Amino acid sequence: MAPPPGLDAVLEFCSRISEADPRLDADLLLRAGRFAAEAHAKQARQNGEPYIIHPVAVAEILAGYRLDTETIATALLHDVVEDTDHKLPEIERRFGAEIARLVDGVTKLSRIEVQSERTKQAENLRKLLLAVSEDLRVLLVKLADRLHNMRTIAFVTKPESRNRTARETLDIYAPLAERIGMEQLKTELETLAFRELKPDAWATIAQRLTYLRGRSEDIIPEIEQELRDTLDVNGVPYEEVQGRAKSPYSIWRKMQAKNVAFEGLSDVMAFRIIVPERAHCYLALGAIHDAYKVIAGRFKDYISTPKTNGYQSLHTGVLLPGRRDEAKIEVQIRTREMHHIAEYGFAAHWIYKQGPQAAQPARSFPWVRALVDILETEDEANEALESTKLELHRELVFCFTPKGDLIELPRDATPVDFAYHVHSQVGDACVGAKVNGRIVRLHDKLENGDQVEIITAKGGQPNPAWLKFVKSGKAQARIRRFAQAEEKQKQRDEGRTAIVKAFRMNGLEFQEKLLEPAVKALRQSGVEEMYHQVASGSISARDVVHAAFPELRGPQRPVEPTALVSGRARLGRSGSAKQTAVPAAPITGVVAGMQLHFAQCCHPIPGDRIVGIVTTGKGVTIHTQDCHMLENFSATPERFLDVDWEQGALGPATHVVRLTVQAVNGPQLLSSVANAISKQKAVLTNLRLGRREDEECDLNLDVEVRDTRHLAELMGTLRACEGVIRVDRAKN
Structure with a gap:
């Protein structure tokens, strides 16, 4: 019988890992690898490789963190139950209850991952965290699995699948890796996801980092030696001084947070000092602070107050004299043990030293x-x-x-x-x-x-x-839930009170059971919904009485149904807005039949945090939650309506927003800006030159975008344009 495809990779891995780490049960890992290779024999990855290459790669990643035999065996077996005919009882019989339990945990996470609807993601995340709360090793296997999938994401043929996987990696898995101290793994996950989600921004930053390294090839070694000399002069013992450029994603986040272009960042390099003992950390800090000017607000002591993931280090920012570029640097000072925990994860270090029973993170996490x-x-x-x-x-x-x-x-x-x-x-x-x-x-x-x-x-x-x-x-979750329940109860009581009053005005004694004919006639799901509809003004209390007692109804005039309309803001040269009727962007929290308008002062777009203001005879006007006009309604809080954009529904194709761009005026500025807008498939509807001083100018752009995510991508692309200093969304 021919050996299963990829078995040679299993044998080579088991041989290498048993030599590198004698603690491991080499026989168990070999049995697990052979079994997995046979189980996946008829399967292949999208790049054509035998499927077993993926589990071996996941096991390789975890072996690099010196994890226990059970975790590495789980990595080899993690897709067997999900993707083959072999079931969990067979795993338990062959490899024991502990490995079977871990494989079961990873399998459950794999099953929930295939559900892509947004409304199911919260439940998926709940199951993930519950599994992690029972045994941290489930998360370690899942993180290694996700890392290898991201490394090979280019072979996934569907762009929407690649985008969804990368977005989930950036939103969920990279932060989880950070929370358990796996800094190295987190950085690689972020970089791979960032490259997939924003390839233009990634390419621009990576190109500039390459240029920076080429232009200043000797700067990092030069600063390293300068730091060593400072430590030597002050008699501070150290083991290592190392410098590096920060990752493209961390630079991108800093550009977004500070609203500056790449040229506006000066601290794109970080230096690490490894010292023998904890006390030497503070000696080294004193020497650095004595030699260089300290940047205010940049000092953090994570040694006396460690992060909850076990991270310990001193962080400080200093200004290097005599240099025009790279004037600011970040310096991290730690011991070798602190460095091991910071780079490879407190979780891995913890399990290695205390045993698998320590993998229950309820207390430490x-x-x-x-x-x-x-x-x-x-x-x-x-x-x-x-x-x-x-x-x-x-x-x-x-x-x-x-x-x-x-x-x-x-x-x-x-x-x-x-x-x-x-x-x-x-x-x-x-x-x-x-x-x-x-x-x-x-x-x-x-x-x-x-x-x-x-x-x-x-x-x-x-x-x-x-x-x-x-x-x-x-x-936020707890307060929001209370506020929603309170508002719902208040609205219910208001509706009931109005109906009771209408009964009395017609000489009737109110009894809730008398409303049953009205519920059916008005097509309500129940009495409670009808109370809410009356309170919101969608149904009048008089309508309820007449529906319950048709004999009280007088002559009726035909009523035209109120159409749900919204305004689409068009910004002119003066900055004023004109409203034209277009199909409404679906808004939740607004009763069907009420008129709906978008405020001309703040121009909300899908994704903005919004609030509705009820105006008698005019319906509901939608504002952004930070709109300055809301102060005019602070004395009448009852007019505020809790509204939101309806997820997944289609509204107007585009919405106009105004952007202000501060830039260095040059011959290529307008073409660069226009190309950036075109690249993001946005539409420029108006452009006006604002302030113009010396070599700088301001551009006011009116651009059509789909939602806030589209807007953020556009602003990020504009910030990456050569010469652009900052980009802001105009408010009010």
Whole structure:
């Protein structure tokens, strides 16, 4: 019988790994590899290779992190149950209960991944996190699986499949890798996903990094030697000084955050100092700060206050004298053990030293439970997914409880975020807070090292106004759910009260069972829905009475149904907007039949956070949540309507937005801008030259885009144009 395709790759891997790591059970891995090769014998990857090459590659990645035998065997077997006729009981019989349990966990994650509908993604993420909360090794295998799939994504033929996989990698898997300290794996996932999602931006940044290295080939070694000399002069022992350019994706994110072009970034290089002992970290820091000018706000001490994923290091930013380019650098100082944890993952180090039983992250990774709580709190799948992404992508600030427990929060978090992190009920009942023993306002921002004490009141409830300043996904999810339930109950009560009043005006005694004929006549799903329809104005209380008692109905005049219309803003040279009727962009939260308009002051587009303002006789006007005109309605909060864009529905093909571009005026500027707009398949409807000083100028562009994602891609492409300094969306 001929050996299965790819068996030679299995044998070569098992031979190499048994020599490299004597801890591993070479016989078990060889049996697992042979079994997987035979199971996948009739299958091939999209690039034509035998399928077993993929499991071997996943196992190779995990072996590089010196993981245990069970995890590597799971990598070899992770697709057997999903893609072949072999079932889980056979895996357990051949390889034991522990490996079978891990394979089962990875298999379940693979099954949920094939569902692409957005409304199912929150449930998929919930299952992922529940599996991770039971055994971290499930996530390690899944991350290695995703990394190899991203390395070979070019062989996937369907562009929409590549895009979906890359987007999920960037939104979910790369942040999860960061949370468990696998910095090296996270960086590669981000780079591969970024190259797939934004190939033009990736190519531009990669080209400029190559140019930078070529132009300044000796700068990194020169700065490395300068740092060594500084340490030597101060008698600070060190093992290694190494420099590197930052990854294209991290540079892209910094360009977006600072709203600057590549030329506006000066700290695209980072240097790492490895020292023998923890105390030497602070000696090295003192030497660096004594030799160079420190950049304010760039110092972080993750040694005395480690990140919750175990990361420890000193970070500082300094200004190098005598250089026009690359004047600012980031310096990281750590021990060899800290470096191992930072590069290869605290999880892998932890499992290696403490054994597989330590792979239950419930205590050491409380963020897993926090993310599951968000998914269990949110009613809407889209809101749950956004809250979870927010929680994964946050920058951090570290605070303490009065007992000294460390609480990790997103940057700019408030005492309310702190309260919800402690417990949902503490957040609900929060009425005040003390920071470092002093009473503060609930919307004050917390700083690193703050000690926070939450003041609660029995029977306290969340305040929907907190949504304006809370930063954590968990707090937002909990407050939003309470606000929605409260608004729904309020609307229900208002509708019922109106109907009771209408009954009395007609000399009738109200009883809810009398509404049953009206429910059927008005085509409502039930009495509760009818209450809400009356409160929103879609149905009048009088209509309900007449539907319940037709004999009370007088002569009727025919009524023309109100069409749902919306305005599409067209910006002229003066900046004013004219409204023309077009098919409406579907908006949830607006009762069918009510007139709908888009505000001319802020021009919302799909993807913007929006709010509706009810105006008697005019219907609902949609504003962005940061529109300055909303201040005019602050005295009448009852006119505010909780609305959102309907997911997956088709509205107007394009919406006009105004962009302001600050750039260096040159002969190629207009052609570069026009090419960038054309490349993103946007339409330029108006262009006006604004401020013009010396060599710089401002361009005001009116551009048609589909939604905020399309707008972000367009702005990113414009920022990458040569000569462009910054790009902003015009507001109000």
